[in-house]
Amino acid sequence: MRMWSKTSTHSFKNLLFAALFFSLFYFSPISSWAQTVSSSSTTVVCQPQNDSGLYPDGHLFHKLIADPRQVQLLMSYYQLQGENMGDVALGHRWGMDRWSDRWGDQYQWDLEGMAYSRFQVGLGINYLETIDYIANLPLEIRRGPYSAEIMLFHESSHLGDGYIRQTGNLGFNYSVNGFRSVFSRDFGHILRIYGGGSYLLDVAPTSLGRGAVQAGFELTGPDFHAPKIKRPLFVYLAEDAESHQYNQWNINSNTVAGIGMRARKSGRVIRLQLGYFAGHSPFGQFYFERQHYANVALAFDL
Numbered sequence: 001m002r003m004w005s006k007t008s009t010h011s012f013k014n015l016l017f018a019a020l021f022f023s024l025f026y027f028s029p030i031s032s033w034a035q036t037v038s039s040s041s042t043t044v045v046c047q048p049q050n051d052s053g054l055y056p057d058g059h060l061f062h063k064l065i066a067d068p069r070q071v072q073l074l075m076s077y078y079q080l081q082g083e084n085m086g087d088v089a090l091g092h093r094w095g096m097d098r099w100s101d102r103w104g105d106q107y108q109w110d111l112e113g114m115a116y117s118r119f120q121v122g123l124g125i126n127y128l129e130t131i132d133y134i135a136n137l138p139l140e141i142r143r144g145p146y147s148a149e150i151m152l153f154h155e156s157s158h159l160g161d162g163y164i165r166q167t168g169n170l171g172f173n174y175s176v177n178g179f180r181s182v183f184s185r186d187f188g189h190i191l192r193i194y195g196g197g198s199y200l201l202d203v204a205p206t207s208l209g210r211g212a213v214q215a216g217f218e219l220t221g222p223d224f225h226a227p228k229i230k231r232p233l234f235v236y237l238a239e240d241a242e243s244h245q246y247n248q249w250n251i252n253s254n255t256v257a258g259i260g261m262r263a264r265k266s267g268r269v270i271r272l273q274l275g276y277f278a279g280h281s282p283f284g285q286f287y288f289e290r291q292h293y294a295n296v297a298l299a300f301d302l
Helices: 006-027 030-037 161-167
Strands: 073-080 083-100 106-120 127-143 146-159 174-187 191-204 211-220 233-244 251-262 269-280 290-301
Touching: 083 127, 083 290, 127 161, 233 269
Parallel strands: none
Antiparallel strands: 073 083, 073 290, 083 106, 106 127, 127 146, 146 174, 174 191, 191 211, 211 233, 233 251, 251 269, 269 290
16 A cells, blocks of 8 residues: 655645635735625636536536546645656536426536546656546536536546566456436635535446545635736635545545636636545556655646
8 A cells, every 4th residue: 555654744734724725814914805796707616607518618517627537637746655756637518409398497408528647757667557447428408596407427447568577466347337426506706615516427446336426615715917917817715525435435625726717709718736635546447555745736727
């Protein structure tokens, strides 16, 4: 089992929280919060969209930025038992169709796919340790500040050739199909909370427990401008907690805090963040391993 020392990681987490809240109060005096609520383009919270029909712009349910297995485009670096590691998530969400009902509720059907991999990073050749493939068929729903995402999903996990050559471990067959639902509530442009669960309909290995629950929050500061940077910036803090039956309902906790820069006329965002993960590995081939580590990541919301 590979992990940092408890002292260093707990100290890092305390420093992460302190830095984030200092940034929130330094860049966002209390008087500016009320001004931000009147602007629809100043937060990471997803807002209702009026673009109906095929291939709509934007989304009704914003991605969960602290969920490690959320479909996204992200690179991260951390150390695990003294080894330099890097995670790369290459994923995207395509909006296929959007429509409304007579009560004004909006619906959107999407396609999602991602390759989520972990590499051991060194001065020589970087070798692939594991890669998970994820495919989702989500339905997004929104009514005012309430939103939901209901999906069927498939996940499979595979060991990398470099890891197999180094360890001789051939791994096992990990492949699951399931159903997931997450419900979200926005409180203005500052706070978002969410919760939901999933159930595995088909599992390999067959001994895997099938249930899981999930909850979290996202706290976003108002936009501000820094010298010589023409794009609006914002700071944020997010926490995601998940509990899986196949890990005896032990909690996986992932905390991220960072700063984002958004494009002026589109929903594109670049985020630089620090994070702390504690729990069982998010990779299928190592789901039984307990790990905790601090990381730094660069994410792109397209």
